[in-house]
Amino acid sequence: xxxxxxxxxxxxxxxxxxxxxxxxxxxxxxxxxxxxxxxxxxxxxxxxxxxxxxxxxxxxxxxxxxxxxxxxxxxxxxxxxxxxxxxxxxxxxxxxxxxxxxxxxxxxxxxxxxxxxxxxxxxxxxxxxxxxxxxxxxxxxxxxxxxxxxxxxxxxxxxxxxxxxxxxxxxxxxxxxxxxxxxxxxxxxxxxxxxxxxxxxxxxxxxxxxxxxxxxxxxxxxxxxxxxxxxxxxxxxxxxxxxxxxxxxxxxxxxxxxxxxxxxxxxxxxxxxxxxxxxxxxxxxxxxxxxxxxxxxxxxxxxxxxxxxxxxxxxxxxxxxxxxxxxxxxxxxxxxxxxxxxxxxxxxxxxxxxxxxxxxxxxxxxxxxxxxxxxxxxxxxxxxxxxxxx
Numbered sequence: 255x256x257x258x259x260x261x262x263x264x265x266x267x268x269x270x271x272x273x274x275x276x277x278x279x280x281x282x283x284x285x286x287x288x289x290x291x292x293x294x295x296x297x298x299x300x301x302x303x304x305x306x307x308x309x310x311x312x313x314x315x316x317x318x319x320x321x322x323x324x325x326x327x328x329x330x331x332x333x334x335x336x337x338x339x340x341x342x343x344x345x346x347x348x349x350x351x352x353x354x355x356x357x358x359x360x361x362x363x364x365x366x367x368x369x370x371x372x373x374x375x376x377x378x379x380x381x382x383x384x385x386x387x388x389x390x391x392x393x394x395x396x397x398x399x400x401x402x403x404x405x406x407x408x409x410x411x412x413x414x415x416x417x418x419x420x421x422x423x424x425x426x427x428x429x430x431x432x433x434x435x436x437x438x439x440x441x442x443x444x445x446x447x448x449x450x451x452x453x454x455x456x457x458x459x460x461x462x463x464x465x466x467x468x469x470x471x472x473x474x475x476x477x478x479x480x481x482x483x484x485x486x487x488x489x490x491x492x493x494x495x496x497x498x499x500x501x502x503x504x505x506x507x508x509x510x511x512x513x514x515x516x517x518x519x520x521x522x523x524x525x526x527x528x529x530x531x532x533x534x535x536x537x538x539x540x541x542x543x544x545x546x547x548x549x550x551x552x553x554x555x556x557x558x559x560x561x562x563x564x565x566x567x568x569x570x571x572x573x574x575x576x577x578x579x580x581x582x583x584x585x586x587x588x589x590x591x592x593x594x595x596x597x598x599x600x601x602x603x604x605x606x607x608x609x610x611x612x613x614x615x616x617x618x619x620x621x622x623x624x625x626x627x628x629x630x631x632x633x634x635x636x637x638x639x640x641x642x643x644x
Contacts, residue, residue, distance in 0.1 A: 259384075261380060261383050261384055262380075262384070265380050268376055269376065269601055269602065269605040270286060270287045270376075270601065273286040273287070273589060273593065273599050273600070273601055274286060274287050274599070276590065276593045276594070276599065277593055277599035280593055280594050280597055281597060282593045282594075282596075282597040282598055282599045283597065283598050283599065283622075283626060283629060283630045283633065284599045284619075285552075285598060285599060285600055285618040285619045285620070285622065285627075285630055286589075286599040286600050286601045286617075286618075286619065287601075287619065288424070288491075288569075288570040288571060288619045288621060289491040289492075289619075289621065290489040290491070290621045290622070291621075291622045291623055291626060292489065292623060293489070293490075294488040294489035294490045295488060295489075295530065295533075295537070297529070298488055298490070298526045298527070298529060298530050299526075301525060301526040301529045302493075302522050302523055302525070302526035303522075305521065305522035305525045305526065306522050310521055311521065311522070312521075313517070313518055314518050314519070314521040314524060315518070316509060316512070316513050316517065316518055317344065317345045317346065317505075317509050317512075318344065318345060318346025318497070318518075318519070318524060319346070319521060319524045319525060319528065320340070321524075321525060321528040322346055322497070322524040322525070322527055322528040322531075323340040323341070323344040323346065323497075324340045324528070325527070325528040325529075325531040325532060326338070326340065326344045326346075326482070326497045326499060326531065327339065327340035327343070327344060327499075328531070328532070329482075329531045330480075330499055333456075334467050334469075334470050335470065336467070336469060336470060336475075336499070338499050339502065342502040342505065342506070343499060343500060343501060343502050343505050344497060344498065344499055344505070345497070345498045345505055345508050345509050345512055346495065346496070346497050346518075346519055346524060347495075347496040347497065347498060347512055347516065347519065348494050348495070348496070348515075348516040348518075348519045349483070349485065349494035349495065349496045350452065350454045350481050350482070350483040350485070350486075350496035351377055351496075352494075352496060352512070352515055352516055353481045353496040353497070353498050354377065354378070354381065354418075354450065354452060354481065355377075355381050355511070355515060356498070356508050356511040356512040356515060357450045357479045357481065357498060357508055357511075358381055358382060358385060358387075358416075358418075358450065359385060359511035359515075360479075360504065360507040360508040360510070360511045361415055361416050361448055361450070361479075361504075361507075362382070362385045362386075362387040362415055362416070363386070363387070363415075364385070364386030364387065365386065365387070365388065365413065366387045366388070366413060366414075366415035366416075367387065367388045367389075367390050367411065367413040367414045367415060368382050368387055368388070368389055368390065368414075368415060368416050368417070368418055369390045369392060369406070369409045369410060369414060369416070369417040369418070369447075370382075370389050370390065370391050370392070370417075370418050371391075371392050371393075371394060371401070371406075371417075371419065371420070371423075372391050372392065372393045372394065372606065372607050372608070372611075373394070373425055373426060373603060373606030373607050373611075374418075374420065374424075374606055374607075375420060375424050375452070375606070376605065376606065378418055379608065382418075387415070388413070389608075390409040390410075390414070391409075391608055392405050392406045392409050393405070393607070394426065394428065395612065396426075396564055396573065396575070396603075396612055396615055397564045397565075397575075398565075399423070399426045399428040401430070401434045401437070403437055406437075406438070406441065407441060410441050410444070410445045410447065411445070412445075414445050414447045415447060415448065416447055416448040416449060416450055417438065417441075417442065417447065417448075417449050417450070418449075418450045418452065419438065419449055419450070419451050419452065419468060420451075420452040420453075421435075421451075421452075421453065421465065421466075421468075421568075422453075422455040422456070422458060422459055422465060422567070422568025422569045423568070423569065424455070424569050424570075424571060424606075425569075425571045425573060425601070425603060425606050425617040426564075426566065426569075426571075426573060427564075427565070427566025427567055427568050427569045427571055427572065427573070428566075428567065428568070429459050429463040429464075429465060429567045429568045430466070432466055435466055435468050435471055436471060438468065439468065439471045439472070439473065439474050442474070442477055443473055443477075447477070448477050448478070448479070448504070449468050449469075449474070449477055449478045449479070450478075450479050450481070451467060451468050451469065451478055451479065451480045451481060452481050453465065453467060453480055453481055453482060454481065454482060454483035454485075454486045454496075455486055455568050455569040455570070456482060456487075457486075457487050457538050457541055457542060458486065458541065458542055458545050458568055458569055458570065459542060459567060459568040460542065460545070460546040460549060460566070460567050460568060461546070461567055463567040463568065465568070467480055468480075469499070469500075475501065476501045476503070478500060479498055479499070479500040479504055479505075479508065480498065480499045480500060481496060481497070481498055482496065482497050482498075482499070483495075483496050483497075484496070484497075484523075484527040484530065486570075487530070487531075487538075487541070488527070488530045489541075489621075493520075493523045493527070494519070495519055495520075495523050495524060495527050545570070545620070545621065547624075548620045548621065548622070548624065548627060549566060549572055549620045551620070551624055551627050551628070552572055552618060552620040552627045552630075552631070553566075553572055553620075555627065555628065555630075555631030555634075555635075556572070556574050556618070556631065556634070558631070558635065559631060559634045559635040559638060560578050560579045560638055561574040561575060561576055561578065561579065562574065562575035562577070562578055563575075564615075570619050570620065570621040571617050571618065571619055571620070572617070572618050572620055573603060573615050573616070573617050573618075574615065574616055574618060575614055575615055576588050576614055576615070576616055577614040579638050584602070584604070584613040584614070585602035585603055585604050585612075585613050585614060585615055585616055586602045586604065586605075588602070588614075588616060589601060589602045589616055592616075592634065592637070595637060596633045596634050596636075596637035596638075597633055598630045598633050598634055600616040600617060600618050601616065601617040602615075602616060602617075603615035603616060603617055618630075
């Protein structure tokens with residue numbers, strides 16, 4: 255038999271799938287995969303359900319329903335002062351992962367280079383390689399995840415087509431500062447490159463840290479594609495509704511990639527998301543405050559259990575150093591161990607790097623009900639206290 259696609263054939267099953275399956279097998283609390291365990295706003299569920307009965311269930315427009323594109327445009331203006339034309343500068347996608355693939359496909363030719371900042375979401379590199387492009391990886395490292403500016407500048411060169419920038423960042427919770435963004439903007443201008451901005455956690459920032467879209471910086475409006483996610487903003491990860499904002503010259507090509515991937519997205523969900531984006535400020539403030547409280551709850555519990563907890567200023571995730579617990583083994587072994595024996599699942603942080611990586615950190619999702627977080631901490635605490643007595 256002739257060989258199949260060499261990249262996909264050698265790509266491992268995602269660590270999220272592996273750990274989630276292990277969690278089910280051992281009846282573990284799943285703090286690995288980043289999805290809330292509560293429903294989002296009830297009025298959006300009702301809007302989505304009602305929309306199924308309004309006689310508009312055939313293909314919606316390729317680039318998205320007009321009301322959702324208008325809502326995305328209005329949100330850009332409301333939150334960031336960005337003027338986005340809803341008719342020509344927005345594409346609605348079937349989730350942010352499809353948005354990423356569509357943006358990459360629109361920009362890249364074989365041999366182009368893309369700068370990426372590790373640790374990173376594990377979809378980025380395979381999609382870039384599938385398109386025949388070359389990832390250029392630059393590392394941030396715990397505990398502070400500082401941007402290594404010398405290494406970042408060195409990663410740019412004549413073949414650089416784009417940077418893929420994730421802020422707030424998964425898995426680190428890093429929110430890129432204005433100074434970091436200005437440095438990146440300078441590199442993009444110097445090398446005439448684009449930016450694909452994965453901003454799905456834009457409304458989940460903590461401790462007074464503000465999300466700043468790279469697109470808002472001088473000279474960046476025409477270079478950036480900005481990706482948002484209804485799943486993260488409204489706690490409906492299963493809806494898979496994403497949206498891309500950008501200049502018409504780029505969006506027109508992104509739309510062509512989108513039409514060859516999924517073509518369109520469920521119209522009833524689009525109408526509900528349009529309603530959600532128009533919610534008042536209290537909703538978005540409350541979303542961030544609620545997640546910050548859960549971050550604090552889990553972080554305090556992990557510290558009490560013996561972990562060293564790293565700061566996180568955004569997203570769903572907290573990173574913890576398990577080396578103070580005295581566990582003998584790397585992060586993969588540790589995450590398997592606590593799933594099997596403490597019945598709490600987490601993700602090894604090395605999974606977000608290519609090659610050699612830090613091996614004593616685990617990522618925990620705190621987007622769960624408080625009682626679930628408390629039970630997870632209780633299980634971990636009991637397990638490691640029991641082992642300490644052996």
